[in-house]
Amino acid sequence: MGDLLRYAPILLTGAFVTVALALASLALATLLGALGAAGKLARRPLWRRLAMAYTTLVRGVPDIVLMLLVYFGGQRLLNALLAAVGAGAVDLPPFLAGVISIGFLYGAYLTETFRGAYLAVPRGQADAGRALGLHPVAVLWAVMLPQVVRFALPGYANVWQVLVKSTAVVSVIGLEDLVGRANDVGKTLREPFLFLLVVLAVYLLITWVSTLALERLERRAARGIAHAR
């Protein structure tokens, strides 16, 4: 127990890295998910095919494989590109590699979530907006978006919970996240079970807190809607 207290600051720093990584990845995934959904709903077959290729390829590969590919392969690719334009080599920081791979991966899942939510909004809503003479951007922003958010939130919440757990894998590319630090400290002190148990508890805490927050968001997005119950 004394060891736990003594090493609490180290674990806390690790937990901070985990949460920061998860939030940054979620932001990238949301952006890619929105682009992917726009692609899948686009009229041009080219965009549809690109979006289709993105979701199909990404969902066929485990997260660790994608992460190692981005970290080691992306590093080589980046330096090859930089060398081609005559610039010097740079190091791809593990944190950035983590954000890129996790964001890229879960962007594919969010593509499906957003596409489904967009299609769930009744057609008449956009028609009514246009009939009122609203600018197409206003139709998208003021009429569709609030309703898409409402339909997308449950799926978004699911993806977030899976994404958080996925961050554990970044310790493989040497990022000092919660898992990496707890594993190091636990091995050094010969108390690996104790420290890994703390990691489990922290993940459960993150999931629990985000469930509460997401439920509030869902209620907020659904305000003004009559429920059957």
Added chain:
Amino acid sequence: MRVDLVLANWPLFARGVWITLELTAVAIAVGFLIALPAGLARARRVPWVAPALGAYVYLFRGTPLLVQTFLIYYGLAQFGWIRASWAWELLRNPWWCAAIAFSLNSGAYATEILRGAFETTPRGELEAAEALGLHPRMVTWLVLVPSALRRALPQYGNEVVFMLHGSAVASIITIQDILGAGRTLNAKYYLAYEGFVTAALLYMAITFLLVLIFRRLEARYLRHLTVAR
């Protein structure tokens, strides 16, 4: 891309594919054996048992598979009495640790899938069986279980793919599965991405094969539920 090196090392990848399939199959099979009684107990809200299983499900679904695997492989070695017991023969072996962790993980996810399928069984099906004078045990095994298993099939397909991808965690505890083979190839020839690209392609091929198999199974076993168009 040095395809020649990948091809020259094909036995490495063949063995990797075998180990990945073996671990996934063991996890899914043992997970099912856990989930069938556990899902039934959860659906029937058996006192004491159902809440205990609820805690098991919450713990394993709320935390990363990587940490669960670390806890069994690195964590259990902390205790002298475990190292002195007969179980140590298994627990010092990474393959067994991965098999145990993956099975418990898959069991938790499958428990929830089956619980949902049991709970959504139409009451009329069970009442009809009772009206025919079937013994309660026969109602369970001849009506409830087959009906629920069929309806659980689509989600079970997702779980199998999820476990296949999750099994890449095994390579982190030194197992030579598909990703392990990719890492070995990279390390052997100082390559940046060839091993990972090969691993990604292999995982993708197996994923599509599994999706295809489950689509076939669904077409066969859910035929009675498809809507005529």
